[in-house]
């Protein structure tokens with residue numbers, strides 16, 4: 001493929017958490033993007049604009065259908081992204097004609113299956129609760145982190161392959177995430193930074209399912225309308241604190257995800273996927 005050729009891209013989103021998806025199997029250039037190129041593509045004025053850039057790649061072996069690389073808008077490469085995993089799974093299912101696929105990520109192999117038109121369920125793997133796995137920079141109880149910034153204190157730390165700190169508050173709408181997010185994301189207790197969630201427990205449904213309102217400040221992306229791994233981490237944190245049953249609706253700014261913490265500790269996430277448009281990336285953004 002010539003370096004001066006345009007590159008096809010697909011713009012997708014899960015509940016408004018938006019992605020530029022590039023296919024490194026048909027053109028190797030996306031496999032060699034440096035952080036500055038990622039930032040240029042993610043730029044909402046001079047680039048295409050996205051919260052995360054996703055590169056589809058050939059899997060390492062035949063245990064997976066596709067591999068995905070995940071980059072935050074700030075150029076950092078990360079191991080997990082729930083909403084993008086649903087999008088990539090949907091693409092892989094569409095491509096293969098099957099209704100279940102395995103996605104290879106840096107956080108492990110994730111099983112995904114179709115739950116109807118544009119609805120996908122992903123087994124996001126086991127929630128990781130040990131301080132070393134978050135990671136934190138000292139041996140502390142992940143159920144009660146001695147951390148407070150502004151009106152927020154005493155979060156639960158959970159890794160879903162990426163680090164999350166979940167703060168339970170009376171009214172999550174009242175929290176100025178833009179003000180507290182940066183300090184929390186960069187707090188020294190998180191050596192790899194962290195995604196920050198604020199969550200309020202709502203009355204359970206008549207069927208006994210939990211309901212949790214959650215807002216997010218994402219590491220490397222800032223406020224986004226939805227975070228799949230954040231929703232998983234929040235449900236796990238709420239269940240660990242005895243605030244929610246292990247199955248709940250997570251009500252995010254962009255819509256609702258259904259999350260279940262299964263008896264084997266894996267977390268099942270179900271939610272929608274959507275394509276906004278497709279296009280051709282100018283080679284200037286790649287060089």
Ligand SMILES: N[C@@H](CCC[C@H](N)C(=O)O)C(=O)O
Nearest residue numbers: 081082083162219227228229
């Ligand atoms: N939006 C994602 C999470 C993307 C990565 C995250 N910002 C991180 O740095 O770990 C999701 O849907 O899970």
